[in-house]
Amino acid sequence: MNTSALKTDPNFHEAGRRFFRDFSPGDEFYEHLIDAHNGLSDEQSEALNARLILLLANHIGDLKVLREALQQARAAG
Template identity: 70%
Template sequence: MALNTEPNFHEPGQRYFRAFSPGDDFYELLIESHRELDDARSAELNARLILLLANHIGDISVLREALAIARKGV
């Protein structure tokens, strides 16, 4: 499985009028999950989220590719 870098946000059964709306919904959820957290707790939340999503993906080659692409932008 190759890493999908194209927009891929959706919610089953939900119809959106704009293609970017599902991504906006995710961004809002992400920002809200960090609300009222100090920097240390925010970093902890990010780490936990990364590990949960990495476990869900499960494919080490996809995770390796994602890490390499993310690292290029830092």
């Protein structure tokens, strides 16, 4: 599988914002994700992750991209 052609490559952007390093927006998302989990129990944190996965999958809406993401996530773990 040619990983450079996958649609699951990071695509973080905000209209009107310019980032000088490709990873900056991803780092900012990670900080927001960690903040969302602050103060939650393990069970609440797992539920938050489950809801977030379903919301993002619904937003992406492309089954091919979602399959690729699942494959990459499973292979990485």
